[in-house]
Every structure is written in structure tokens, then in C-alpha cells.
Amino acid sequence: MQLDQPVKPLVRLSGVWKRFGKLEVLRGIDLDVNEGATVAIIGPSGSGKSTLVRCLNHLEPIQDGAIEIDGFLITPRGVEKSGRLLGQREVAKFRTLLGMVFQQFNLFPHLTVLGNIIEAPTGVLGRDRAAVTEEAMDLLAKVNLADKANVYPARLSGGQQQRAAIVRSLIMHPKIMLFDEPTSALDPELIGEVLKVIGELAIKGRTSIIVTHELAFARDIASKIVFMDAGLIVEEGPPDKLLTSPKLDRTRAFIARIL
Amino acid sequence: MSFGRFYRLIADNADVIGFGIWVTIQLAIVSMMIAVILGLIACLGSLSRARILRFPSMLFVEFGRNTPILVQLIWVHFAWPEILGIKFSAWTSAVIALSLQSSGYLAEEFRAGIESIDKGQIEASQALGMTYQRLMRRIVVPQALMRMIPGILNQFVTCFKSTSIVSVIAVPDLMYQAGLIVSMTFLPMPVYSFVAFLYFVMVMVIALGVRFATRRLPQFGYFNQRHGGE
């Protein structure tokens, strides 16, 4: 897949700190994510995984350090491009660079599945409605939801909702995909169908960052696994190495607990 | 009073009563339509981060909720013309006072509705590149409005009942028309009894309609959450 392409980081975090009041949630995070790579983040509850992901699209401001994403720079001041601080509208536009999939799906309950999917491409990007609808139906077919286009989310199973939510992100053609425990809210028998869509559709050829407790899945898809604990990246490496022979006891204990 | 005489009394004055009913219904509907819009504006204002919007909006809401309707009515009708230098008809004053009151209550309900929307909805919208204005308009407010349908309908019932107060500034609503008939016939007992009965029937019908509509809501897609699923 990544034969002779020049590898350069599309996302680079340097010394990122995040505090909620006195609580230090990220305590100097350094991380590179190469173009086309898939980074899986694992770690115990409360270690700051969600917060890290939310800092990447500036849902959370940071207090120190910097995040470079495809020519944009996130600092404690906000989002900058070429040294200029972006306004509210431009930050919103910047966010379309990244797609985000949530643990709780967060589909819009007052819109049908199709309505959910075409809302942002037509409204935010101003793309042609007919063309977007066609693309949406195409994607829905790929995730086996073609017959649910005109159904409200409340009528869908968790697995179906999450697949629809993934399509809603993908239709924005994001350069980077973020997943925050996309299968943690699902009944065990529904996890497989969602992981399949993530592996075969969502992250194909796209830079991705995924927080997950599905270690077998992480091993299959990740180019790098990052283990976080107490606001720090304490260990990172290729999946086989990190999962089978971790350097630190903490990492080993965590992996043993999940497996 | 025999039934025959009572019947004749009502029949003779049917047009006067009918006109009163029509005015009452119009007042309630027009005031509520204005109140829904004003309430929404006041609510968004009081949620705004800009103090210059927030403070007046909150004052408006609290004033609407915390002054008696009779006081508002008299104040609007007799004080506003002097303050603003414009003369209103009694009907206009009545609509203003009724909207003022209802919009205060509705604004509070809207706010509760908006604040009840899950944070995840806002984050998902932001992640899709929506600005604050767009996500309010397209995602948050529509959901809040749906949740508020029962609240709006209940406020309509309250507003309908409140309309009877406008007779004190000579708006020819049902109550005022009843007074007219009494002053011509000197028969307060049958006239006011009949009017009380009319209000009772009208409010009852509306309230039942509201209850029916509220109970039907869960059958629409959006409300299916609690019952739907897998």
C-alpha cells in the first residue's frame, strides 16, 4: 500500500498540554501521524484518549504546545494558517479536514438517515444536492443500509446507526478520520459489522486515528499503536511489537486486562 | 327563567356572542403566533454570549413572567401611548400584552428545550464543519421545537383563558360581549352562566385536542426513540 510514497507526518503534536481547571488531562503529548497511516490509541479510562482526539479538530482548545495538521497550526491561541489566527467561520471550515466518529453515534434524530448524511455536504460545503444524494446512496449501499435511507435513526440498531454515522463523515471527503471508541457502545454481536466498515471503507488510503479497545482489530489495521496513561504517551510502536512484547509493565498489565 | 325564555335570550344575541367568540379565538391565535417568535428570539438572546443581547432578553423574559397579565394589559394600553407617542387600538394593546406574557413563558420553555439537547449533537455538528449559527438553526432549534410542542400547546390553553381579561379595556371578546348583553337585558345570571359554559367547552375541547396531539407525537419518526430501537 505505502510503497515508495514519501512519508511525511500529516499530523504532528508537540508538547501538547490540556487542562480542565486544575486537572491536567494531557501532559505534554508528542505524536507523529504519517500521511496514510493508521494510529490506534489504547489506554485505561481517564487517560485522556478522547480529549486528545477532540483537540485535533479543536473541539477542545489546548493550553500549551502545538498541533500541525496539513498546513494548519493549532496553538493555545486557536487555529492558525500561515501565521494568521482563523475566525470562527474559518475554524469551522478547518474542521471539515477531519471526519469524526463518536462512541454514541450522535446522529441527528430529527433527520432521516439520508438527511443526516447530506446535511453537511450541501449546507456546509454547498455541494449540489442531487450529486450528494447519489453519492450518499452509493455509500449507504456499501455499508448495507440502502434500504434505510428514509428511516429515522431511532429505528436503527446501534450497529446500523454507527455505519450511518461513518457514511455521514465520509461523504465530507475528510483527509483524516478520527474514531473515538466507535464500537464501545455496541452489543457484542454488532461490533463486527462496524469494524468491517471501518477497516474496508473508512480508513482505506486515509490517515486515521482510532481510539479502541479492540486489540485484535488494532493489530490488523494499525501502522502504529500508542499506549496512553495519565495524560502521557508512555509507549508506542508497531502493533506486533507493542502488543506482544511491550517494554513497560503498565502496558503489559493493561493489555493483559483487556484481552 | 324558563328554558324557552333562556333559549330566546341566547338566540336573539347569537350574533353578539358569536362575534365575541371569534374575537377571543383570533386574540389567542394571533398572540400565540407572535409569542412563539418573540419567545424564540428572547430565548436565543438570553443564551447569547454577548451581554448586550443577553441582558435585555433576560429582562424581557422575567418581566413577561413575573407581572400579572392585568397589570401588563393596563400598562400597555394606557402607558405605552404616552411613552412611545403612538396610539394603539384596544385590540393591539390586548395582543401585545398577551404576547408579552406568553412569550416570557415560552422563552423559558425554549431554553429548557435547547439546553436539554445532548452535547453530542453539537459536537457532531461542529465536527461536520457547522458554525454556531448553522448548528443552532439546523440541528438544535428544530429538535428543541419538537420537544416543545406539548409546552407550546399547553401555553396556548393558558393564553386562551387569559384572553377574557381584555374586556377591561373594551376589546369586544366573548366576555365583553356578555357584559353588553347584560347591560341591555339586565339578566346577568343566565348570560354569565352561559358564557362560563362556553369558555368551559372551548377550553376543554382545546385541552383534549392538546392531550390527543401530545399522545400521538411518539408515533412520528423523531419521537420514536423511547419505543423504537433495535
Ligand SMILES: Nc1ncnc2c1ncn2[C@@H]1O[C@H](COP(=O)(O)OP(=O)(O)OP(=O)(O)O)[C@@H](O)[C@H]1O
Ligand atoms: N469537559 C471536561 N471538563 C472537565 N474534565 C474533563 C472534561 N472532559 C474530560 N475530562 C476529564 O479528563 C480526563 C480524561 O478524560 P478522557 O475522556 O479524555 O479520557 P479517556 O481516556 O477517553 O477515557 P475513557 O476510556 O473512559 O473514554 C478524565 O479525568 C475526565 O474526567
Ligand SMILES: [Mg+2]
Ligand atoms: Mg474516551
